[in-house]
Amino acid sequence: MATTSKKFHTSFQTGQSEHFVQFCETDAFLIDSVSAFIGAGLRAGDVVIVLATKPHTESLEERLKGDGLEVAAARVRGQYVSMDAAATLSKFMVDGSPEPGRFAEVVGSMIALAAQGQRHVRIFGEMVALLWAEGNRAAAVRLEELWNDLGKTHSFSLCCAYPMQGFGGEVYKEEFTEICQQHSRVIPAESYTLLSSADERLRAITLLQQKANSLEAEIAERKGAEEQLRVSENRYRRLFEASKDGILMVDPRTGTITDANPFMTELLGYTREQLLGQELWRIGLFRDREANLEALRELREKYVLRYETVPLHTKDGQRRQVEFVSTLDQANGHSVIQCNLRDITERKRAEEALLHLAAIVESSDDAILGKNLEGIITSWNAAAERMYGYSAEEIVGQPVTLLFAPDRQDEFTQIMARIRRGERVDHYETVRVRKDGTRLTVSVTISPIKDSSGTIIGASAIARDITERKQLEAKFRRLFDSNLIGVFVADFAGTFLDANDAFLGVLGYTRAELLAGTMQRDALTPPEFHSLSQNAVKALQETGASGAYETEYLHKSGRRIPVLVAVTRIEQTETCMGFVLDISGRKELEKRKDEFISMASHELKTPLTSFKGFLGLLQRRLTTQGDEQALHYVARMDAQVNRLTKLVNELLDLSKMQTGQLDYREERFEVDALVQEIVENVQGTTQTHRLLLEGQIGAEVCGDRDRIGQVLINLLNNAIKYSPWADTVLVRVAKDQNKALVCVQDFGIGIAKEHQHKIFERFYQVTDSEEKTYPGLGIGLYISYQIVKRHGGRMWVESKKGEGAAFQFTLPLV
Numbered sequence: 001m002a003t004t005s006k007k008f009h010t011s012f013q014t015g016q017s018e019h020f021v022q023f024c025e026t027d028a029f030l031i032d033s034v035s036a037f038i039g040a041g042l043r044a045g046d047v048v049i050v051l052a053t054k055p056h057t058e059s060l061e062e063r064l065k066g067d068g069l070e071v072a073a074a075r076v077r078g079q080y081v082s083m084d085a086a087a088t089l090s091k092f093m094v095d096g097s098p099e100p101g102r103f104a105e106v107v108g109s110m111i112a113l114a115a116q117g118q119r120h121v122r123i124f125g126e127m128v129a130l131l132w133a134e135g136n137r138a139a140a141v142r143l144e145e146l147w148n149d150l151g152k153t154h155s156f157s158l159c160c161a162y163p164m165q166g167f168g169g170e171v172y173k174e175e176f177t178e179i180c181q182q183h184s185r186v187i188p189a190e191s192y193t194l195l196s197s198a199d200e201r202l203r204a205i206t207l208l209q210q211k212a213n214s215l216e217a218e219i220a221e222r223k224g225a226e227e228q229l230r231v232s233e234n235r236y237r238r239l240f241e242a243s244k245d246g247i248l249m250v251d252p253r254t255g256t257i258t259d260a261n262p263f264m265t266e267l268l269g270y271t272r273e274q275l276l277g278q279e280l281w282r283i284g285l286f287r288d289r290e291a292n293l294e295a296l297r298e299l300r301e302k303y304v305l306r307y308e309t310v311p312l313h314t315k316d317g318q319r320r321q322v323e324f325v326s327t328l329d330q331a332n333g334h335s336v337i338q339c340n341l342r343d344i345t346e347r348k349r350a351e352e353a354l355l356h357l358a359a360i361v362e363s364s365d366d367a368i369l370g371k372n373l374e375g376i377i378t379s380w381n382a383a384a385e386r387m388y389g390y391s392a393e394e395i396v397g398q399p400v401t402l403l404f405a406p407d408r409q410d411e412f413t414q415i416m417a418r419i420r421r422g423e424r425v426d427h428y429e430t431v432r433v434r435k436d437g438t439r440l441t442v443s444v445t446i447s448p449i450k451d452s453s454g455t456i457i458g459a460s461a462i463a464r465d466i467t468e469r470k471q472l473e474a475k476f477r478r479l480f481d482s483n484l485i486g487v488f489v490a491d492f493a494g495t496f497l498d499a500n501d502a503f504l505g506v507l508g509y510t511r512a513e514l515l516a517g518t519m520q521r522d523a524l525t526p527p528e529f530h531s532l533s534q535n536a537v538k539a540l541q542e543t544g545a546s547g548a549y550e551t552e553y554l555h556k557s558g559r560r561i562p563v564l565v566a567v568t569r570i571e572q573t574e575t576c577m578g579f580v581l582d583i584s585g586r587k588e589l590e591k592r593k594d595e596f597i598s599m600a601s602h603e604l605k606t607p608l609t610s611f612k613g614f615l616g617l618l619q620r621r622l623t624t625q626g627d628e629q630a631l632h633y634v635a636r637m638d639a640q641v642n643r644l645t646k647l648v649n650e651l652l653d654l655s656k657m658q659t660g661q662l663d664y665r666e667e668r669f670e671v672d673a674l675v676q677e678i679v680e681n682v683q684g685t686t687q688t689h690r691l692l693l694e695g696q697i698g699a700e701v702c703g704d705r706d707r708i709g710q711v712l713i714n715l716l717n718n719a720i721k722y723s724p725w726a727d728t729v730l731v732r733v734a735k736d737q738n739k740a741l742v743c744v745q746d747f748g749i750g751i752a753k754e755h756q757h758k759i760f761e762r763f764y765q766v767t768d769s770e771e772k773t774y775p776g777l778g779i780g781l782y783i784s785y786q787i788v789k790r791h792g793g794r795m796w797v798e799s800k801k802g803e804g805a806a807f808q809f810t811l812p813l814v
């Protein structure tokens with residue numbers, strides 16, 4: 001320090017008013033400089049006032065003492081005054097600015113007091129430096145002005161000292177100039193002041209000029225760079241604000257959002273404020289916190305993270321798909337994460353729809369192909385490959401006319417002319433050629449394809465192979481036109497829409513009448529058959545076919561026509577096709593057959609009765625004569641007559657049943673007794689089988705005892721007849737609730753399932769090879785069934801082929 005003080009060249013004139021400023025780089029230099037100024041004052045007999053910080057005051061006084069000055073004595077004499085700069089400052093500062101009145105009062109009165117006795121006053125002040133250091137630069141400049149104002153009324157030398165480092169920066173340029181201007185003298189800081197020779201100073205000035213120049217150049221450059229940065233920041237900000245991607249800035253240390261652009265807030269439905277400070281998983285971006293942390297870890301490792309599709313849940317619960325790209329970068333020495341989210345929900349939907357459509361096209365059974373306006377094939381689905389035999393690789397790029405039959409080539413020009421006009425060609429039936437040269441009949445629909453501007457750029461063709469349908473149609477047409485059978489098409493409501501001549505012939509109508517819609521099913525059906533046609537329609541709706549049923553139609557003349565009808569639904573329509581067979585002839589024949597049976601059985605009955613009577617007489621006579629041989633023959637004749645009588649009786653019963661003339665008696669009788677009686681009787685006629693009777697019910701039924709007996713006889717005879725190798729027949733009587741149940745079980749040939757419901761029909765006999773050998777008419781079970789039914793009972797069979805049969809019937813108990 002001593003050395004610097006020796007080099008210190010600045011001279012301070014005494015007795016002269018001035019306001020100068022000393023800049024300094026170090027405290028040591030400051031003390032050097034100020035002590036020279038104050039020391040010179042004390043030596044010259046001036047009054048000195050020190051308004052400095054406590055440390056500076058102490059260092060200064062130390063130095064003065066070191067320079068041989070009696071500071072304490074000077075203070076006592078009133079020649080040396082020291083005040084704390086900050087404390088003094090606080091006396092006149094009002095609202096961060098020096099208040100002129102108070103300043104004048106505080107500082108002015110201090111100077112006036114010191115200047116008494118015409119003594120010169122030297123002041124070292126640091127109040128401005130304090131204000132400057134605080135950043136209250138305006139107040140510092142203002143205080144300098146007030147000092148200058150005070151200098152107009154008071155005489156004093158004022159040394160202000162500022163640390164040079166307080167002015168480092170372009171921003172201080174103006175204020176620095178201002179400060180300098182407020183002083184009558186400016187003393188540079190020590191790096192200049194301490195130079196001893198003029199030559200050295202000139203060099204220093206040159207060096208400083210050079211430094212200033214380069215600094216200015218640097219500043220200009222920096223300004224340019226800053227401007228550029230500002231421009232690019234602005235541009236980035238605009239992009240950020242206007243981007244159609246959601247952008248989030250995330251702090252990599254905390255993983256929380258530091259910024260979000262408007263699109264992001266819109267996408268998520270949160271306000272920017274709600275987003276800031278949140279972790280990504282909280283705003284629906286990752287599944288959970290763990291997934292979020294994992295993503296951040298990965299990002300720290302790879303610096304870039306890209307997810308093709310991330311599900312995103314918006315605030316209002318919508319699910320959206322986003323493409324997510326996140327980067328980790330350095331900016332201003334900080335790491336930042338930027339996440340870009342692109343809403344691809346619509347794109348995904350469109351892609352899915354497109355895929356869906358493509359899958360439909362690919363899985364279609366119809367050939368679907370695309371072509372441009374020149375007729376070059378541009379797309380080809382799997383069905384097209386199957387139908388025409390060309391693979392997509394082979395045919396795409398080829399002209400569509402490759403598929404056209406040689407004699408149909410001109411179709412192309414006609415079709416394309418319509419397509420160019422924007423027209424659609426609907427269900428156009430034509431012939432095409434497969435790769436192997438075979439022909440197929442197709443139904444094609446061709447529609448124009450337009451681009452986004454509406455310009456027609458090609459066409460799509462959907463073709464269905466109708467070869468088979470055509471062949472089927474032709475076959476059906478032949479059947480229809482052959483008129484072997486009546487065929488009609490009708491709707492479910494019952495209007496005949498189409499019919500062949502055979503059908504019209506059956507009913508006596510003309511085609512014109514049919515086409516006029518006058519043929520209505522209900523009007524053409526006698527009322528008692530309406531329920532049959534309704535059942536048929538129901539079956540059509542449920543199963544697609546009615547099955548054959550007999551009904552009657554009304555001929556135009558009013559005559560009834562018995563017909564056999566079968567109806568099938570025409571696929572996926574409310575219409576049906578019916579086949580009608582006129583069975584008048586068959587019905588007539590049946591009627592005649594019934595009449596014959598009735599007549600024949602009546603006619604046979606009388607001679608048979610007298611035959612039986614005479615046989616009885618003959619038997620009695622031969623018995624008296626004791627002619628055993630003849631008696632034997634008569635007994636055999638009697639058995640045959642009994643068989644014949646049975647047959648004739650059955651036929652007679654049958655025809656009576658047909659005409660409703662069979663009479664039934666009404667009487668109460670015991671089931672147990674009847675069954676026992678019949679079993680004993682039938683047992684008397686057979687030596688081959690034992691009839692075992694089980695069960696008793698002790699109950700009565702009401703009805704015709706003989707007819708029920710006839711049923712039982714029938715069943716027992718059948719049981720014996722159809723079990724030639726068995727020796728037992730079981731008869732069981734039981735009570736089932738309020739019904740009597742009678743069961744006749746044999747161990748014979750049994751009945752296959754398919755015959756079981758038919759054996760109760762008239763004349764039905766099982767005609768498989770085995771059964772053929774058994775004689776009979778096939779009417780016994782029919783009669784039995786009708787008798788039981790007439791008594792309010794039910795009859796059925798349980799059997800398996802080869803395992804015997806169990807015929808059962810019920811009768812209501814009284």
Ligand code: ADP
Pocket residue numbers: 718719722746748749750751759764765766767771775776777778779780781782804805
């Ligand atoms: P039929 O006079 O032919 O016996 P039915 O009406 O009594 O006439 O019987 C009808 C048909 O039922 C018979 O032809 C026979 O094929 C079958 N059937 C009847 N009873 C039995 C039985 N117990 N076992 C096997 N088949 C039987």
